[in-house]
Amino acid sequence: MNKSEEKIGILQLFCAMVMMGTVGLFVIESGQSAYNVVFYRCLLGVVFLVAYCLYSGHLKDHHLTLKSLLIIVISGIFLVFNWVMLFESFKIASISTSTVVYHAQPFFFMLIWAASYKERVSLNKILWMVVSFVGVSLVANIDFANFTLSSSYLKGIALALSAAVFWAISAVIVKGLKGISAYIITLVQLGVGVIVLYPFSELSGIADITVKQWGCLFILGAVHSCLTYIIMYSAYKKLSAPIIAVMTFIYPAVAIFVDYYFYDVALNHVQMIGVVLIMFSSYAVSQNFNFFWRKRVVNLN
Template identity: 35%
Template sequence: MNGQARGTAEMAAAMTLAGTIGWFVVVCGRPVLEVVFWRCLFGAGTLLAVCAAMGVLRNHLTRRVLLLSVLGGVAIVLNWLLLFGAYARTSISIATAVYNTQPFILVCLGALFLGERHTLDRFAWLALAFGGLLLIVQVGPGMGMPGHAYLIGVAMAFAAALCWAIAALVTKRLAGTPPHLIALIQVCVGVLMLAPFTDFSHPSAQLSTWGLLVVLGVVHTGLVYVLMYDAIHRLPTHLQGALSFLYPVVAIAVDVLAFGRRFEPGQMLGAGAILVAVAGMNGQGVWRRARKALSPARDA
């Protein structure tokens, strides 16, 4: 298997696994803060073993890497808390759709703080995603969900996307740092942040619950990070973006199949608009490459 084929398989596996996170969070039935704490703790153990095996702890852990990774870690942990909290107030599907506005938030932050320039078509996709978000908010919850809780859930999912974009912006400053090390520092930050607020006096008595928490840490954090970051080194950006589209598709499919979730017509339209916008922006690299490939033929 060549490098790109391996990267494609790794990214597809990582995004498919990530799409099932909502099921584990909902089924485990524990408070969100507790879920994120144990995810960070079990994930830290896995990533520590990976980083030690790769020998990156000694050569790359500088003060600058530590400080920036800690800052990104705070944003990542807040992102998980907000997104997992949004599941109960909206649904996995709606929260995931709103959460997938993250690439557009990153575009705006990059323009504001890094002076990045973006094309008009990117802002057109941004407008489409924003329109989808407004439609989701205006349609209302449906399925007997309280309206105020639904709106809070939508706001939490959007805030989670903002936190993710901030973490991504910080990580851009760490070019050349092994991503597994960054991820390790981030989950360690989560353990330290949440330990004072985690109730250790009433642990779950269900072995199945602990199994779900271990999977969230070892598989959805440790393994997914390893697969995703190795794939990033092997794949061009446009393929990374296209494959990342698997995450919301799998998450919505899990919500429909496992929990019988059904969209209201307006919600379906709004979620569809966001996903089409994400697909459109991720597909720009493919179209640019196709135009470049065709241009010599036109000039011949």
């Protein structure tokens, strides 16, 4: 891979991460329930992603079988409810807190993968996991002196963690699929979201949705559920794993900035320490850093 392609990939992934970091803003500004937001996101996402897949030819060579379709449908159920919980968490806790806590997802993926395939989790990864969850407790802003925590805030943290678990389950389910385009997988998952969330959505109030709110929903569908994934998957092909791992931290950084700029919500010093612990431990696991700073662990599998 030449340097020119790598630079393009870095620019693409940077744009994708910035767009993902703004999801919370459009969720809040849409003024809709979490179920409504995800329903419209999936519905509009399907429309635009079908158009892209028709244009790019992905629908012709989809390589879907009945078994693989069933696997994607199951993963889609977990994915869409992951969004529901995360978006509800934005409203109850905050965009920044929920996004950072949500970034504990690699550890849940590791645990679920190990449990599903009976693989041993190394002590090194367990220690980094402990560091991450210490970070989660700091971001949650627990008053350790009196051990009190706002019940609604606790619910928001719990929803963000649950969303991370559901994302991890969805990712583990589809990880074994071979030869199927990521765009097709995403398209099926979004289609599942439309069907599954329809009974939960309050569509009777559709006439009351303002132009501004429709604009937010349109952006969530067209940009965050279609354009972002197109750019992101394209970038992945051009970049190495270490570069991707580093750049994923742009997402929570942008979310923290958005929360501060638009809603005047700022993390305190203790919470920022938690952010650093979560982000660094996640990176350390992805890069197989040794917890005790000896020789770097090399994974030959």
